[in-house]
Amino acid sequence: MQLRDDILDFSPYSPGLSIDEIKEKYNLTNVIKMASNENPLGISPIVEEVLKKYASFGFRYPRSGNLELVKKIFKKFHIPEKNIVIGNGSDEIIDILIRIICTSYRDNVVVFDPSFSIYRIQAKFHGIEVKFVPLNNDFSFNFEQMLELIDSHTKMIFITNPDNPSGYTVLSEEIINFVDLVPSSVIVIVDEAYVEFCDDPEQVTCIKEVLKRDNLCVLRTFSKIYGLAGLRVGYGILPELLADYFYRVRLPFSVNILAERAAISVLDDENYVELTRNTIICGRRYLTDRLTSLGCYVYPSQANFIMFKPPMDANKVFEGLLKQGVIIRPLKSYGLKDYLRVSIGREDENRIFISALKKVLREE
Ligand SMILES: Cc1ncc(COP(=O)(O)O)c(C=O)c1O
Known part of the structure; x- marks a missing residue:
């Protein structure tokens, strides 16, 4: 089979790891994903109803x-x-x-x-x-x-x-x-x-x-x-x-x-959008404070994620978090091997992430 020469060096897009993959690999029941900048509140309840209503179309x-x-x-x-x-x-x-x-x-x-x-x-x-x-x-x-x-x-x-x-x-x-x-x-x-x-x-x-x-x-x-x-x-x-x-x-x-x-x-669900915004803005403040106090260099963010440089090998931090059921995003594929990106989660997820990170840093 002959393909275009200039696509032969393409490799598949590398998305964040999935929850199921990590559950299986580390034999865990609870895994949280803070890797792909998704909305931590899940789908809007209004949208869920609309999806049921229109499924028959x-x-x-x-x-x-x-x-x-x-x-x-x-x-x-x-x-x-x-x-x-x-x-x-x-x-x-x-x-x-x-x-x-x-x-x-x-x-x-x-x-x-x-x-x-x-x-x-x-x-x-x-x-x-x-x-x-x-x-x-x-x-x-x-x-x-x-x-x-x-x-x-x-x-x-x-x-x-x-x-x-x-x-x-x-x-x-x-x-x-x-x-x-x-x-x-x-x-x-x-x-x-x-x-x-x-x-x-x-x-x-x-x-x-x-x-x-x-x-x-x-x-x-x-x-x-x-x-x-x-x-x-x-x-x-x-x-x-x-x-x-x-x-x-x-x-x-x-x-x-x-x-x-x-x-x-x-677009009509203003409560959901407002709640998401508040969750992200509060979570961003909380995570920025906590990460900084744990010795990470935190880059100021206006988004629903934070990039930081941990005080030890970034890949070890990433792996250490995975073992505890917390998926974040290593930035190797962006050419930033010393950096990590964490998507801001709900309050409970942010706390779990911080205590898992404390454990990894303590065990270094
Ligand atoms: C900067 C940027 N643009 C676009 C997208 C993709 O958005 P969509 O899901 O609408 O394709 C992303 C997804 O992570 C993104 O980070």
Whole structure:
């Protein structure tokens, strides 16, 4: 069998470990997962009811374009419908944007290093060169160097704000000042997967700026604050022309009926969203304090996770936690072997994590 030469060195995406895998491996009954930045409250009870109600529609095709969800987003965030796109997770939107903006084996995209892996993986898959701009030592963004790397074949730039895996966050003003210096032929994608967890999301989001420009897009997801990671829904706010072409090429039914219904209903579940936000903001304070007092170097985060450098070998800490049934995320695959990332959990999970970590550090 003959495959494309340039995909032969691809390896499967490495997701966080699953609860069942760890239960089996260490013979444990209780395992908590704080590895994939999911919503620690589980699914919204309103969504659960809606899923039961619409399960019987599973034999129908969804309506192409997910018009009801688009209308709901328009009502909720006052963004014109013609600028809104829906995808099978923001992952799908990233993939399609790369394919409709860049020409294979000619163009390049620029990303920070490290950054969310899907940008570079999908670019590589479509034969697009990826140029990397190292983050500063404190994980802040080096916009000057990013500007220097842009050349005549640069078509896209990805910025994650708040950033993954560091949690570093800039105000929208700083991004807009940067966008103003970027050539208008280069599209800047601001991935705001975690923006709802910021102390003041309004100061961070670039959503309103998209409507004033032709080269700015904002991506959002239902996987995090809305707790729908397993259903796969994301949305993007794009310049009108890009949104139009997005729908011309997107597979017509990529967002299924249940995912669409769940997304529509969770937008109305203000209690769930508020409770999630409070859980994350309190948990972030608690974990930052505790980790610091245990001798970890904690990077300031505005997201639903915290990156830290433990005072001993990070992999030993990761393994030691696993043995006690706590799954967090080692950052080796981001090129950060000395760092770990923990997703903020419920109060009880945060306490279990901290006492397991104390045990690992004591036993060193
Ligand atoms: C920065 C960033 N963007 C996008 C995503 C993917 O979101 P979705 O589940 O909507 O595909 C993630 C998931 O972890 C992420 O960290």
